[in-house]
Amino acid sequence: MIEMSNVSxxxxxxxxxxxxxxxxxxxxxxxxxxxxxxGKTTLIKLLAGxxxxxxxxxxxxxxPVYENTSLKQNIFYIPDxxxxxxxxTTKQMARFYKSCYPSWSEERxxxxxxxxxxxxQKKIQTFSKGWQRQISFxxxxxxxxxILILDEPLDGLDPVxxxxxxxxxxxxxxxxxxxxxxSSHNLRxxxxxCDHIGIIHKGSIIIEKELDELKSDTHKVQLAYRDTVxxxxxxxxxxxxxxxxxxxxxxxxKGEEDSIAKQIRETNPVIFDILPLTxxxxxxxxxxxxxxxxxxxxx
Numbered sequence: 001m002i003e004m005s006n007v008s009x010x011x012x013x014x015x016x017x018x019x020x021x022x023x024x025x026x027x028x029x030x031x032x033x034x035x036x037x038x039g040k041t042t043l044i045k046l047l048a049g050x051x052x053x054x055x056x057x058x059x060x061x062x063x064p065v066y067e068n069t070s071l072k073q074n075i076f077y078i079p080d081x082x083x084x085x086x087x088x089t090t091k092q093m094a095r096f097y098k099s100c101y102p103s104w105s106e107e108r109x110x111x112x113x114x115x116x117x118x119x120x121q122k123k124i125q126t127f128s129k130g131w132q133r134q135i136s137f138x139x140x141x142x143x144x145x146x147i148l149i150l151d152e153p154l155d156g157l158d159p160v161x162x163x164x165x166x167x168x169x170x171x172x173x174x175x176x177x178x179x180x181x182x183s184s185h186n187l188r189x190x191x192x193x194c195d196h197i198g199i200i201h202k203g204s205i206i207i208e209k210e211l212d213e214l215k216s217d218t219h220k221v222q223l224a225y226r227d228t229v230x231x232x233x234x235x236x237x238x239x240x241x242x243x244x245x246x247x248x249x250x251x252x253x254k255g256e257e258d259s260i261a262k263q264i265r266e267t268n269p270v271i272f273d274i275l276p277l278t279x280x281x282x283x284x285x286x287x288x289x290x291x292x293x294x295x296x297x298x299x
Contacts, residue, residue, distance in 0.1 A: 003023050007055070024196070076145035113138055187279045240252040
């Protein structure tokens with residue numbers, strides 16, 4: 001289990017994280033999402049043992065991460081801009097990681113290189129961003145890490161390669177109980193892969209839930225009445241967002257679905273539907289609820 005308890009991190013006068021609490025179970029895929037500058041990358045680098053927290057505790061299976069070499073041999077981190085040694089080929093980088101990770105599998109490396117059709121003798125820096133990202137995944141998965149930390153993992157990959165990578169990640173979680181932490185602005189991909197979600201804003205985790213639970217707690221409601229929406233109903237529902245489309249009103253409502261449906265049916269609407277919400281919609285309305293709302297921009 002990965003745990004952060006009351007963790008804070010400051011750079012000069014900038015408070016990047018403040019009293020962050022986070023828990024990631026073994027064998028889960030955890031999606032970390034948030035606004036720009038919210039602290040996602042700082043949090044990731046703390047978990048990877050690159051940064052040291054100013055206060056609080058960070059542990060994996062009860063052991064501290066920072067400067068823990070044996071523990072880091074079970075962690076692989078792919079940053080937003082993958083790092084390779086200057087002028088190294090994929091084969092040379094493979095040799096380097098083989099020396100760092102006891103769980104390295106040469107057989108798996110060769111199979112993955114063949115699957116992605118990578119030229120092992122070509123210098124990595126001469127590849128495009130998408131190819132460099134593929135090579136990072138090949139090296140990471142050949143290390144067979146217990147924990148894989150990914151920052152914008154599928155950026156630059158074409159749809160076919162994205163599908164291959166997703167299948168490989170899901171396979172390793174299912175077969176080896178590998179734990180994955182993903183930070184991404186592409187919420188559709190986070191929704192496809194993750195079973196747990198953490199939303200971070202201004203250096204604090206504001207929501208941490210299973211994805212299914214998060215979806216079951218927020219609903220899009222479509223309503224129409226012969227006259228107007230009853231004020232009694234508007235007061236009784238926790239409405240995050242509302243808009244009008246002709247005679248139909250759309251509400252984003254927080255709460256239990258059965259309770260919401262019961263209250264609405266008692267007002268005898270002409271039209272009543274509860275529609276599915278995407279993770280992107282949930283994120284937008286949750287952030288709007290804490291003051292980070294989308295504003296209309298006219299150019």
